[in-house]
Amino acid sequence: MKSLRLDSLDAFASIVRCGGFRAAAAERGVSSAALSQSIAALESGLGLRLLNRTTRSVAPTEAGARLNERLAPALRDIRSAVADLDRLRETPTGTLRINAPGPAVDHVLCPLVFDFMRRYPDVKVELISDAAIIDIVQEGYDAGVRFGRQLEQDMIAVPLGPALRYTIVASPDFLQDRTHPVIPSDLMSFECIRRRFPGGTVVSWQFEKAGERLDIAPQGRLTLSSAHQELQAALAGQGIAHVFEDYARPHLDDGRLVELLVDWSPQLPSWFLYFPNRRHQNAAMSALLQHVRQFDWSR
Structure with missing residues (x-):
């Protein structure tokens, strides 16, 4: 049996439902001749006559009746599936x-x-x-x-x-009795809280001032994997952290953290x-x- 086209099966079901080629052609917006060619190709592919045609009427053969009985609910399911896709396209769901x-x-x-x-x-x-x-x-x-x-x-x-900003922070307890870093390279003598990406790369700390850009590879005993962890470590006095300002801002405002190297903080995309x-x-x-x-x- 040759491969069958769904539109030919749908055309056959339309003819049976409408009771003739002319009504089915009008329903589908095609000519009767085009519909007749589609049915002829379908019957040829199946090797069976599906419709008995006279000048006055069209009726399904036994094979056509059996096919239509199974085909009608299947086509309804297909139309329903397509309608669901239409709703997905037209209505947020x-x-x-x-x-x-x-x-x-x-x-x-x-x-x-x-x-x-x-x-x-x-x-x-x-x-x-x-x-x-x-x-x-x-x-x-x-x-x-x-x-x-x-x-x-x-x-x-x-x-x-909006644009983002990294900030360098530490707790007042950690900074007590320590000289604050003035330039990024000063951080190399401090205990820094490092972060490692899932791929294994340790995050470098980027700085910018008056067109000068610097990258620092932080040194420290503690390496973590998330910004939440870095912030908690800084609050606990474990060292200097490099976090987004959004994370640090509430703790900067209430004094639990101190911002360092403010004039070296770059504006980021x-x-x-x-x-x-x-x-x-x-x-x-x-x-x-x-x-x-x-x-x-x-x-």
């Missing part, structure tokens, strides 16, 4: 999976997504905190968040929130939400992108 580093989840995605979910109650969101560089398409994510614009060429990037460069997006992803553009980041 379903699940969005987003991969992002912990700081982006804490300070950018959480306020954004919480507000988004209040507006779109039929959308589910999974936020996966992960600092590793991954292929979001292969791993089944709708989008990812990374720092700056260093992304694959086939990705579209949308800025999330924002986080970026990135996603595949696809022509068609589902309604949930389109709604999220629109929400990003309208969101009040100052709240």
